[in-house]
Amino acid sequence: MNKWSDNRAWWLVLPVVLIVAFSAVIPLMTVVNYSFQDTFGNNEFFWEGVGWFQEVLRSDRFHDAMGRQFLFSFIILAIEIPLGIVIALAMPRKGFWVPFCLILMALPLLIPWNVVGTIWQIFGRIDIGLLGAFLDNIGVEYNYTQNTLDAWVTLVVMDVWHWTSLVVLLCYAGLQSIPDAYYQAARIDGASKWATFRYIQLPKMNRVLLIAVLLRFMDSFMIYTEPFVVTGGGPGNDTTFLSIDLVQMAIGQFDLGPAAAMSLIYFLIILLFSWVFFTVMSYLDRVEN
Amino acid sequence: MELNWMAWTWPTAIFFLVIASTLVVMTVLAVKFPEREKVGILKIPTTRGDRLFITLLGSAFIHLGWLLVSDIQLWGALVVSAVYAFIVFRWV
Numbered sequence: 496m497n498k499w500s501d502n503r504a505w506w507l508v509l510p511v512v513l514i515v516a517f518s519a520v521i522p523l524m525t526v527v528n529y530s531f532q533d534t535f536g537n538n539e540f541f542w543e544g545v546g547w548f549q550e551v552l553r554s555d556r557f558h559d560a561m562g563r564q565f566l567f568s569f570i571i572l573a574i575e576i577p578l579g580i581v582i583a584l585a586m587p588r589k590g591f592w593v594p595f596c597l598i599l600m601a602l603p604l605l606i607p608w609n610v611v612g613t614i615w616q617i618f619g620r621i622d623i624g625l626l627g628a629f630l631d632n633i634g635v636e637y638n639y640t641q642n643t644l645d646a647w648v649t650l651v652v653m654d655v656w657h658w659t660s661l662v663v664l665l666c667y668a669g670l671q672s673i674p675d676a677y678y679q680a681a682r683i684d685g686a687s688k689w690a691t692f693r694y695i696q697l698p699k700m701n702r703v704l705l706i707a708v709l710l711r712f713m714d715s716f717m718i719y720t721e722p723f724v725v726t727g728g729g730p731g732n733d734t735t736f737l738s739i740d741l742v743q744m745a746i747g748q749f750d751l752g753p754a755a756a757m758s759l760i761y762f763l764i765i766l767l768f769s770w771v772f773f774t775v776m777s778y779l780d781r782v783e784n
Numbered sequence: 785m786e787l788n789w790m791a792w793t794w795p796t797a798i799f800f801l802v803i804a805s806t807l808v809v810m811t812v813l814a815v816k817f818p819e820r821e822k823v824g825i826l827k828i829p830t831t832r833g834d835r836l837f838i839t840l841l842g843s844a845f846i847h848l849g850w851l852l853v854s855d856i857q858l859w860g861a862l863v864v865s866a867v868y869a870f871i872v873f874r875w876v
Contacts, residue, residue, distance in 0.1 A: 521790070524800060528791040540791045545851055545858060552852040763844050770841065778828055 501707070523762075532754035547756035557757060560740040561764075567647075567736060568715040571654045575711055576704065578655065579662025584696070586667055596669075600660040613663025615653040620723070639726060643733040646726045650734060653721060658714065662707045669703035670696060701779055709772040716765060737761055803840075810836055824876040839869040849856055 521645065530547055532540040551557050586596045606614070619639050621627040630637040639649040673695065681691045719738035728735035728743070735743070741761065745754035810833060821829040830838070843865035850861035 524796075525790045527799070528793060530798045531793060531796060532791055534791070538788050538791075540793075542793060548848065549851045552848060760848060763841070763848070767841060767845070770837070774828055781829070 525756045526758055528759070529751050530759055531752075533752045542621070543752055547752045548760070550655055551753055551757045551760060555635070556732075556740065558596060560735055560737045563733075563735065564716060564737045567650070567718070568712055571715050572708060572711055574651070574655050575659045576708060577767050579581050579659050579707065580700070580704075582635075582663045583666035583670055584781070586663070588671065597664070600663050602668075603660050603773035604664075605656070608720035609724055611653065611657050612721040615649060615656075616725045617766075619649050641730050643730055646734050649725060650722050653725065654715065655719070657721070658711060661710065665703040666700055667706045670690070673699045676686050702776065702783075705772065705776045705779065709769070709776070712768060713765065716768070790853055798865050806836065826876050832873075839865075839872045839876060842868055842872065 529540075531543055531545070533543045534540050570653075577578065577646075586600075587593055603611075618624045619627045619637075621631045621638065627637060636642075637645050639645040677695050677699075678691065681695055686694070717738055718736060722734050722736060723739055723742075726734045728739045732740075737757075738761075741754055741757055744750050744757060809822060813832065819831040819833060821831050823829050846865050846868060847858060850856075850862045850864070854860070
């Protein structure tokens with residue numbers, strides 16, 4: 496089919512522009528407006544200048560929440576990406592078990608966030624939860640409501656359980672796109688399993704892996720519902736990630752100004768990382784082509 | 785339409801007007817002088833629009849950094865951002 500260039504086609508983008516304007520741009524502008532003002536309700540605002548930004552940027556509370564957020568994202572990426580690759584490599588490429596494995600992998604992804612949180616909240620309880628009661632019975636002291644390490648382990652394991660499947664499915668799609676001829680050539684050359692992985696499978700998974708890293712980073716960096724349901728940010732503030740802190744500030748304390756400033760800083764960090772990932776992805780695309 | 789809930793102020797309105805005007809100017813420029821990619825010190829191909837994005841994002845962080853480390857007025861950050869913008873458009 497012949498393609499033609501006609502700038503009038505831009506009008507077709509108009510509905511999307513309108514929807515995005517109403518759902519994202521206008522709310523974002525409002526957040527910017529809030530971040531420079533103070534309010535006590537009644538729709539009355541008082542000019543504050545850059546005070547809130549300064550306060551948030553210099554507060555230990557923000558630094559701690561951001562530190563926890565980066566640590567959480569780093570840990571789950573360090574686990575989910577290699578684990579996802581290993582599981583994808585172990586899955587059958589052809590035959591009866593393929594749909595079975597795919598459905599099994601897709602199942603955790605279909606469960607809503609708050610349900611996942613509830614499942615793990617109960618699962619980990621010592622009195623009625625299978626995991627908590629089991630650990631208690633074998634003499635392991637485990638209490639995610641009082642022990643920081645236990646809370647972190649529970650959240651990390653929960654996230655790994657919920658989201659590794661996404662990495663698996665993406666990697667599996669990447670692996671399936673490798674023609675058999677590559678493997679035949681590798682066999683003829685007597686390539687080891689490691690060499691096949693390193694020089695055939697991994698390069699072919701490059702792009703899907705970057706997408707997986709990007710998606711998992713973004714999701715984990717914005718995680719809210721699951722930790723809120725399981726630990727509520729506790730014990731103390733030990734699992735209070737940025738989003739939980741933000742909601743506490745905006746809705747719990749009704750500090751709309753600092754919360755707006757914080758959400759803009761949060762947004763800029765996410766934008767920066769998304770841009771870096773996108774640039775690297777586009778760059779690899781070009782190199783490949 | 786009642787816009788009180790958006791809590792508009794003149795400084796933020798001017799900020800958004802500047803951003804909107806910049807986008808309009810860039811669009812007009814893109815139509816009149818179609819964008820061409822070039823590779824600079826970052827070793828990635830960038831168009832004029834990409835360089836604007838890098839400038840705006842970088843400037844936001846320059847301003848945040850300024851607020852973090854100093855109590856001097858933000859005009860200083862604006863000057864640093866202008867220098868940064870020049871560097872980005874010239875060498876990136």
